[in-house]
Amino acid sequence: MPWGAEDLPPLSVEDARSIDRYLAMLAAERGAARNTLLAYRRDLEEAARRLARLTHATGESLRALESVWADLAPSSLARKSSALRGFFAFMEAEGVRPDNPSSCLPKPAVRRPLPKILGHEAVDALFAAIDARLAKDPVNPLDMRLSALIELLYGSGLRASELVSLPARALAADRPFIILRGKGGRERLVPISDRARAAVARWREHLPEDALYLFPAGKSFLSRVRLFQIVRALAAEAGLDPSKVSPHVLRHAFATHLLEGGADLRALQAMLGHADIATTQIYTHVDAARLVALVNARHPLVDLAPRRA
Template structure:
């Protein structure tokens, strides 16, 4: 019978699932199989119901992830003709609310850049590298993994774009600003290595963990709470501040590399006040009331 390994292989080849997604799904499915005490593909609705009951103490988001993995797994079995029934109707349906992203104010972003630019004025390699990474995280909205794994070949020569490989191995062109290009040039001038990576380390490229550490240290030096800063927070700030400036949601979806615009729509909450003001000031009925 087709099992978990075949399902994960399908996700990788047909849907282009990212490595972290495959690891998470594999872990959830194998844990479910271990809890049930028999082969996952052969479980009944009653057995799945017991699994759901066993997850009752988990956070709603964690339970939702596990249930999503199971629903997709059994859907795959049905598509492959391995099962005729779908036992996942017995699973609970936890209500989840996607958390709103943490954001930085314009003043906080300015404080970060002032600190990073002051330190980079010495042209020390480490300081110029940090400023370059900050420019690309906030100025282009890159994910942490996308940033640290940038090959040197991704750096443009004449065009104002980076070639970025995102989730699922999907490549996209990301525009970079004139100031980011200048900082990139400074970094390339002090980068003394023949590594194929833009941000190399001794064994390959800079790790995500090290990037987190560098940013939190920068936040402390800029008199900001270190817990407020991460690569993802800078990506959120990029999206939020673009929307505040009038960016189109579809354009933002492309810039962020979101496969589904529903993912991008989470950023619209930050512009709620501006939209309410827009309706109150510009809607014909609002103007009619004002003239009464």
């Protein structure tokens, strides 16, 4: 049956209510992020319109979705399948239906991509560009803001959304850490370097006393889009390819460089706020030459004389 977007029937009242209940549960009980809830709503409502009766869909009707999704990227297919699996599990648990037909959904094997890597020299170039700005007399307050933003991004591995929404008094001069409520509503302790605290202290001198946010913009805080633009502009100024530098790439650099320096994977997981250690393990892509050098220097057999034939 060909399904064009313009041919889809409207969402039924029952499916709309079921989807609302499921998403409310995800938000209240599992702390699902807003972007996750929005994506799941789109996926579930599209499936409901294609199937006409999502709440009471059969395995056979779910198998029909596979042809509709044939051209999707594996990551998109995995997300749609995940949304539907969770929905049907919830419907079964709530007693709305006696079974769970989601075993008929496709199970794509999604290969987690390696993060973009920013080397030490590139990071040094970014901070050199910032230092050149701060050396001017008088110093532009926006350059102090830039310094605080980059120090926190690279020095603490904050997500862009966590960084821009920091309260004005989130960092205390005598406390080398902050407690954040990050993705999924999970709280974590984030170490703050002396450099970052000093940069924030300089920037905070220019904040109004009644400022609600550390990086205000109008009545709210700096947007993630604006932060992205600021980081890209700094990259260009530092002689780097702007397309390869972003707030998230700086978070990747924080993680990668800590691991290269000998940080414990579990400690890194806690600092980054990953629910699953498997997510943190993508940062173990250290240089092969460094691993060889490490084995040659640290392996217990290194000091033993080689066997003679």
